Structure formats: structure tokens, C-alpha cells
Amino acid sequence: MSFPRPLAVFLFLCLCIVSCGAMQIIEFCPDPYLADDADEYIVLSGHGSLDGIAISDNHGGFRFPDGTAIEGTLTVARNGLAFKETHGRFPDFEWQDYSPDVPDVISGAQLRLANTRDELMVYENSRLVQKIAWPGDVSPRQGQVHFLEAGVWDPRPLMLGQSRLSPTSFDNVTVTAFVSPDSSLEVFSGVIESAEHRVLVNVYELTSANITADLINAKKRGVDVEVLLEGGPVGGISPSEKSAIYRLNQSGIPVFEMAAPEGGHEPYRYDHAKYVVIDDRAVLVTSENFGHTGFPSTGETGNRGWGVVMEEPRLAAYFGDLYQTDISGSAITPVGGNEGPLENFSIISRQVAFEPATFTGARVTPVISPDTSDEITDLLVSAQESIEIQQAYITNESKTRLNPYLATAINASRRGVHVRVLLDSYWYNTEDEADNDEMVALINRIAASDNLPLEARCADLEASGLEKIHNKGVIVDDRAVLVSSINWNTNSPGFNREAGVIIEQPVVARYFRTVFDADWSPAVHSPHPPVDYLKIACVATVIGILMILYYRRHIR
Numbered sequence: 001m002s003f004p005r006p007l008a009v010f011l012f013l014c015l016c017i018v019s020c021g022a023m024q025i026i027e028f029c030p031d032p033y034l035a036d037d038a039d040e041y042i043v044l045s046g047h048g049s050l051d052g053i054a055i056s057d058n059h060g061g062f063r064f065p066d067g068t069a070i071e072g073t074l075t076v077a078r079n080g081l082a083f084k085e086t087h088g089r090f091p092d093f094e095w096q097d098y099s100p101d102v103p104d105v106i107s108g109a110q111l112r113l114a115n116t117r118d119e120l121m122v123y124e125n126s127r128l129v130q131k132i133a134w135p136g137d138v139s140p141r142q143g144q145v146h147f148l149e150a151g152v153w154d155p156r157p158l159m160l161g162q163s164r165l166s167p168t169s170f171d172n173v174t175v176t177a178f179v180s181p182d183s184s185l186e187v188f189s190g191v192i193e194s195a196e197h198r199v200l201v202n203v204y205e206l207t208s209a210n211i212t213a214d215l216i217n218a219k220k221r222g223v224d225v226e227v228l229l230e231g232g233p234v235g236g237i238s239p240s241e242k243s244a245i246y247r248l249n250q251s252g253i254p255v256f257e258m259a260a261p262e263g264g265h266e267p268y269r270y271d272h273a274k275y276v277v278i279d280d281r282a283v284l285v286t287s288e289n290f291g292h293t294g295f296p297s298t299g300e301t302g303n304r305g306w307g308v309v310m311e312e313p314r315l316a317a318y319f320g321d322l323y324q325t326d327i328s329g330s331a332i333t334p335v336g337g338n339e340g341p342l343e344n345f346s347i348i349s350r351q352v353a354f355e356p357a358t359f360t361g362a363r364v365t366p367v368i369s370p371d372t373s374d375e376i377t378d379l380l381v382s383a384q385e386s387i388e389i390q391q392a393y394i395t396n397e398s399k400t401r402l403n404p405y406l407a408t409a410i411n412a413s414r415r416g417v418h419v420r421v422l423l424d425s426y427w428y429n430t431e432d433e434a435d436n437d438e439m440v441a442l443i444n445r446i447a448a449s450d451n452l453p454l455e456a457r458c459a460d461l462e463a464s465g466l467e468k469i470h471n472k473g474v475i476v477d478d479r480a481v482l483v484s485s486i487n488w489n490t491n492s493p494g495f496n497r498e499a500g501v502i503i504e505q506p507v508v509a510r511y512f513r514t515v516f517d518a519d520w521s522p523a524v525h526s527p528h529p530p531v532d533y534l535k536i537a538c539v540a541t542v543i544g545i546l547m548i549l550y551y552r553r554h555i556r
Contacts, residue, residue, distance in 0.1 A: 026148040030113035038082035052125040060111035161267030165371035173364045176309040177511045178356040181302030185295040200277040200323045201227040207240040207291040207343040216251040230271040231259025245337025260331040273499035282311045283319045292345040301350035303470035350465040362505035369498030380408040387419045388475040394488040413454040424469035425458040457523035481509045
């Protein structure tokens with residue numbers, strides 16, 4: 001059987017494309033953490049025979065034993081034992097003979113992946129079918145794993161031990177919206193009291209005596225309770241948190257911390273998430289740590305923060321799986337705490353302005369950092385009419401590069417979207433020369449110079465009766481709202497474990513919009529130091545005296 005010449009050429013090219021794309025490296029780590037990079041590895045993807053497939057960096061390389069086949073993916077490490085130490089399992093092959101439990105490839109000159117500059121080539125029957133160069137195709141960093149997705153190397157700095165989740169959404173979710181300080185403890189205590197089987201807690205810091213008591217009471221009712229904390233928060237673990245940990249342990253509640261053993265490495269810079277999974281049916285997500293300022297008793301002041309309780313079994317299972325993934329890592333260790341003082345705070349009364357409210361029919365998209373934190377960018381890009389941003393602070397990438405989320409919001413204002421940015425004004429967010437007051441001034445200068453529908457303010461904490469703004473929220477078009485733990489800096493979306501949700505439901509968005517408007521109204525548009533009237537009076541007096549002396553001299 002013969003084909004017309006054009007068809008034959010087309011079929012030949014198709015075969016070449018299939019052949020060239022059939023085997024390729026889709027994952028590799030050239031600079032892992034173990035000594036001498038013994039656990040470096042590559043992952044090959046494809047289907048069929050590996051006869052004729054060779055891997056090289058132009059200095060060393062290997063091929064596969066005759067008859068080796070691949071169906072999906074295949075992992076090859078330099079040292080099988082070292083790879084198992086890092087990943088908890090053996091690779092499919094190793095290119096140096098370290099372990100009798102791992103088959104060897106057929107090596108030529110020794111392959112060693114350079115940390116900062118090298119290349120990898122895949123050959124099929126001596127024909128180059130893939131080449132990867134770094135720097136260039138990827139940016140090298142110690143501990144970073146490089147992934148090929150749809151023909152493009154993922155630019156995110158995904159590190160060893162991290163999860164790699166894809167965006168997903170859940171429909172028909174029932175949402176209870178609440179804010180701190182108004183009703184956060186009331187909602188938290190109620191949801192823990194409703195638990196019947198299991199409570200999983202992942203939070204950056206836990207110091208609240210009330211929350212500790214809620215968890216202990218759940219344990220006494222027969223509920224399985226487990227807690228995961230950050231092992232090295234800024235400033236260290238406080239005496240009150242050690243006391244809370246001790247009390248939880250004494251009640252039979254296991255407490256773990258994300259803290260690498262000596263000489264080890266954590267998968268995330270900080271475990272900064274703040275969520276609770278209840279009975280595989282509901283999940284609470286908030287911007288607040290579990291202390292008094294985030295969860296004060298009703299009628300007391302505290303931080304402005306946002307939170308939601310979401311009831312939907314599949315969504316709860318998603319966060320349950322996330323918790324299990326994080327607590328199964330090598331950097332997780334039990335922590336015992338010790339007896340000590342409870343959290344110390346001053347009680348300042350504040351009238352409750354916003355009660356919790358429950359809404360149905362919401363669509364919820366988890367935003368997990370660093371995996372899916374780009375969802376925040378997509379949310380901002382989707383804006384057609386308005387964006388409200390309330391943040392504890394915003395830091396730029398450098399003196400000449402705006403924070404990426406802020407830049408996206410400003411670009412939205414350039415197409416006519418009305419953008420408002422409300423930042424904290426607590427002393428430690430305004431005392432330095434590059435803090436929130438300077439950020440507000442910068443945003444307003446951009447708005448004025450380019451005539452944009454854009455405005456920034458620092459919150460008036462005294463007028464609002466708030467201790468500080470600790471929120472990390474966004475509202476878009478009064479139809480969608482972000483509730484999260486993700487700060488607008490470099491670490492939080494790129495290197496921390498964070499958790500948030502985008503809720504698409506207009507009535508939920510309007511609930512938080514009402515809270516935002518209440519915080520916005522008394523806020524300061526262009527913060528300046530207080531006016532020194534004494535200095536002005538002194539200057540005026542001196543000027544007056546000089547004018548009198550001048551007048552008298554010239555009259556003579």
C-alpha cells in the first residue's frame with residue numbers, strides 16, 4: 001500500500017513529533033539538601049521501550065538496560081539510599097550503585113548535575129529530543145524541584161517536600177461569614193462544640209486559653225483532636241503558647257510542629273496557615289492566629305480579621321487531605337510544651353457591630369500557598385467594576401518593582417476598575433521609613449499622577465475600636481471575596497504554607513464589603529505626623545520679632 005507523497009510526508013512528520021515527544025524529563029532536582037547532592041534525581045515521562053534512550057549532560061550520562069519499558073513516569077536518582085532518605089521511597093533506578101534494592105542504569109562517565117549551571121539532554125537513538133539548560137530554561141535554587149507542565153517549566157520556586165496542588169472548585173457550599181473581633185470566638189467555639197468525630201487544626205500560633213479549652217472539651221467528649229503548629233514563628237514560641245501546648249498534651253491531644261531536625265530543611269519557610277477541619281463535613285478558614293487578639297470574647301476589642309466556616313463534605317475532605325499531606329512530612333515532630341503562664345492581655349470593651357451570617361449556594365476555590373496562590377492574581381484580573389483590598393501590610397519586591405498583587409490591582413484601575421486599599425496603622429507597621437504610611441502615599445501618588453480611580457488609606461484604629469488590621473482579604477465586584485492567611489509580600493505566596501479560599505457568592509461578598517466600608521470611612525487618606533503647633537507658634541514669633549526689628553531700623 002502506498003500513500004500520496006504529501007500524505008506520506010505528513011505521516012512521517014507526525015511520527016517524528018510523536019517520537020520526539022514520547023520520552024522527556026518532566027521533573028528534576030539538581031541541587032538537593034543532602035551532602036554532596038547525593039539525592040539528586042530526574043523523572044522521565046513516556047510510554048514504551050527505553051531501548052535507545054540516553055540521558056547526558058555532555059560530561060556524563062547513562063542508558064537503560066535492554067528491555068526496559070516505561071508506562072507513565074520513571075524516577076532515576078544518583079543514590080537510591082539518599083533518595084529514600086529524602087523522599088521516603090526508593091527510586092526506580094539509580095545511576096551509581098549504592099543500594100542492592102535499586103536497579104542500576106548503565107552508566108558511562110559519571111553524571112553529576114551542577115547546581116548553578118549545567119544542562120541535561122535526552123537522546124533517542126543518538127538523536128537529541130530534549131535539552132534543558134540552567135540558568136535559562138529554569139532558575140536554579142537549592143532545594144528547588146523543577147516541573148515541566150504542558151511543555152513549560154513551572155517558574156514557581158517549588159521546593160523539596162512541598163505539595164503540588166492544582167486549582168479546583170466546589171459548588172453548593174454553605175458559608176457562615178464572620179469577622180474579628182466581633183464574633184470570631186463565638187463562631188469558633190460553636191463549630192468545635194458541634195464536632196462529633198474529628199478536629200484537625202493547622203495554625204501558625206495558638207495562645208488563646210479559650211480556644212485551648214474548646215479543643216480540650218471536644219477531646220473530653222470523645223472527639224479525636226490533632227494540632228499542627230509552626231515550630232519557629234517570628235520571635236520564637238511564646239511562654240503562653242508553650243503553656244497551651246502543654247495543656248493540650250496533658251489532655252491527650254497530640255500536638256506537632258513543622259520544624260526540621262538539626263541540619264534538616266523544612267518544606268516551607270513558615271507554616272502560616274490558619275484552618276480547622278471538622279468531621280470531614282466543614283472547614284473554618286481565617287486570617288487570624290488563634291490568640292486573644294484574633295479571637296477575643298464577645299464585646300472585647302481585637303484585630304480586624306475575616307473568617308468563614310464552609311460546610312461541604314468534598315471541600316472538607318480537600319482540607320483534610322492537605323492537613324494529612326503536611327503532617328506526614330519529614331519536618332514534622334511532636335512537641336510537648338511546658339507549664340507556664342496563660343496568655344496575658346488587657347480587656348478593652350468594644351460594641352459588636354457585625355454578627356455572623358450564613359449563606360447558601362456558594363462556589364469555593366481553595367487558595368493554597370505556594371501551590372495555587374496565583375488564583376489571587378486571576379481574581380484581581382477578573383475585576384470589572386471594583387476591588388477592595390484590606391491588608392495588614394504590603395511590601396514591594398524592590399525599590400523599583402511593585403508587589404505583584406498590588407501591581408495587578410493598579411493595572412485594573414487603569415482599565416477603569418475602582419480600587420481601594422486599606423492598610424494597618426499599628427505602630428510597628430508605620431514606624432519605619434518604608435512602611436504602610438509610605439505605601440499609602442506611593443499608591444496615592446500613582447493615582448494622582450495617572451488620574452486613576454485608585455485610593456489608599458491607613459486605618460483609623462481608634463475610631464474603629466480595633467487593635468490592628470491583621471486581615472489579608474480582597475473583594476471583587478461585590479461578587480467574590482478572598483479570605484486567607486496570605487500576606488502581600490514575597491515569602492507568603494511563594495514560600496510559606498498558607499491557606500485561603502475565594503468565595504463566589506454576591507451576598508457573602510457584600511457581607512465583607514459592609515465591614516470594609518465601616519473600616520474605610522474613618523481611615524486616613526494621607527497619613528502625616530501630627531501638627532506641632534508649638535513649633536509653628538515659635539517660628540511665627542521669631543518671624544514677628546525680625547519684622548519689628550526690620551521696621552524700626554528702616555524708620556530711623
